[in-house]
Amino acid sequence: MSILLYILWLLLAVVLQVLLFNHLSLFGGVALVYVIALLKAPVEINRVLQIVMGFLVGFVVDIFCNTPGMHSLTAVTVMALRDVILHLYNDDPEFKSGMVTMQQIGLSAFARFSLSIIALHCLLLYIIESFTLFNFPVLLVKVLISVGLTFGFCMAFEFAASKK
């Protein structure tokens, strides 16, 4: 049930991304809300499945953005590393099921974990993008703004969800 609910969350995040957040840009940077949904994936999901999920989500976003391969390569790579990064910040052997949340692994660990994933994602994404058009100041601004916005939304969502 938790996984089904999660998949609905993931779908909602993709829809919000392509229909809303892609159009709200600040100096070229956008909030990548689908990454928030991806990084919170329930830990009981098989790693292979996590990677496939990352690819599919990226692929759908790519189709809407006309950037075939860009989001999918980024998301598939980030999802391949997600469990590795999660273990860096959380080594609780009891944590075997459920989504990655603030209550589950603690505020500090969650903030560091999500910031790592988001920063890795944005950096990879805009480096791949810059193969078509390299402009260092533009790249830097896009990465910083996207990381800031996405991390902001991530923490805001986390606090809002924990209040319930």
Added chain:
Amino acid sequence: MENLIRFITKNSPWFTWLFLAILSIVLLCQTNPYHRSIWFGSANFITANIYDVQSNVTGYFGLRQTNDEMLERAGVLEAENQALRQLLQEYQDQGIYREDSAKHQYRYLIAHVVGNSINQAENYITLDKGAADGVHQDLGVTDQNGVIGIVANVSEHYSLVLSVLNPKLRLSVMLKNTEAFGSLVWDGKDSRYAVFEDLPRNVDYSNGDTIVTTGYTSSFPKDIPVGRIVNTFDGGGSFLTLQIELFSNFNRLNAVHVIFNEEQAERDQLQASVGTSEKP
């Protein structure tokens, strides 16, 4: 053998990653929007339909300003029409004008923008007219203010347009009322500006001068407005680079014209036969 199977199962996440990453890189390498499958872009049936529903809502935003621009444009065209009518009458009276010399070369189709981006390295526009409406590759697209882009790919009911805000589009442009031409490209920085490259140094111009299409490629007629000069970058050499403020507001595209050139096929064939066909 057993070891190999154990190795593969143990590392299955990494193999999955490798396979999907290679697949992504293959997709990434299809850089030419003219050759890319329509399914991997926003003009495919499903994606375009979703965008269509969205634009039914957001399409009403900013209509007042669009309306004002249309009225202004209509006023300018009305005045021009009046002047041309008068001229035509004069020519007719003097017997210079002949009926068949006024063949209409261009035809316009109104389309609506359903999908659009301005913040990526390569931007595309999705229109709600496709092959079923006669739209095909290389047609020019304009709005009431100026040039928007060139059709790169079409599906049955939608088309994907290479926006001016896409470095893959090189537009042949010139200074209005002169023969000084160069090419317009986007430098990826700001959606309001593009760059006019290769203007010969000996040309007289000043900031605020209008840049228009040349008509050298079959996509656009001559003298479609593009933007105005706001700045000069002097990199030395015999050519200048100018910063152009675009007339069209890409943030707020709504209804656009797809331009059909009745002579395009004939012209492209001729240019291809002598090997001078210019493609963006």
